[in-house]
Amino acid sequence: MKNSSRRGFMGKAFGAVAGVGAVGALYAMKKTWDPLPSVKAAGFTTLDMSAYKENELVVEKWRGKPIFILKQDASMVETADKNPKDKSRLIKVGEAYYLVCIGLCTHLGCIPGYNPDEKEFLCACHGGKYDATAAVTKAPPPRGLDIPPFKITGNKLVLGEEGPEYKKMKETGITL
Numbered sequence: 792m793k794n795s796s797r798r799g800f801m802g803k804a805f806g807a808v809a810g811v812g813a814v815g816a817l818y819a820m821k822k823t824w825d826p827l828p829s830v831k832a833a834g835f836t837t838l839d840m841s842a843y844k845e846n847e848l849v850v851e852k853w854r855g856k857p858i859f860i861l862k863q864d865a866s867m868v869e870t871a872d873k874n875p876k877d878k879s880r881l882i883k884v885g886e887a888y889y890l891v892c893i894g895l896c897t898h899l900g901c902i903p904g905y906n907p908d909e910k911e912f913l914c915a916c917h918g919g920k921y922d923a924t925a926a927v928t929k930a931p932p933p934r935g936l937d938i939p940p941f942k943i944t945g946n947k948l949v950l951g952e953e954g955p956e957y958k959k960m961k962e963t964g965i966t967l
């Protein structure tokens with residue numbers, strides 16, 4: 792083997808070994824970042840709500856389901872104030888109000904879209920509509936979007952854990 796082709800071969804071999812090493816290192820890092828199996832199995836997801844903006848829908852994922860989070864602006868809170876039942880669907884974190892719900896239509900399970908101009912959710916499957924608190928404004932959905940179990944800790948929202956606020960909602964029958 793000539794010197795230059797030997798160098799080429801060595802370079803390729805080294806590159807391959809380095810590549811395998813890098814993949815191994817990435818895998819090890821990913822394992823470190825991944826939540827512990829027990830945390831995953833418990834199904835908790837913790838969200839920091841401080842970065843969310845008013846009237847901007849955030850879609851998170853929890854237990855394979857889309858979760859809608861909508862920070863309410865002043866006009867939404869004002870509208871909800873006129874209907875205490877709707878207002879009771881909102882979660883207060885600090886001074887702000889949020890809608891936190893499962894983003895699956897309660898009719899047949901399509902994922903509704905949010906229209907920030909109209910401040911409402913529209914389900915394109917059969918034309919169902921929900922207001923900004925996810926209460927039904929147009930059939931066929933039989934009820935508002937479901938509210939997942941949650942707990943508030945400071946500015947954090949823990950999905951999958953039943954805090955006092957959720958239990959109160961559950962007692963009044965607005966979570967389902």
Ligand code: FES
Binds near residue numbers: 897901916917919932
């Ligand atoms: S699935 Fe949403 S209106 Fe039918």
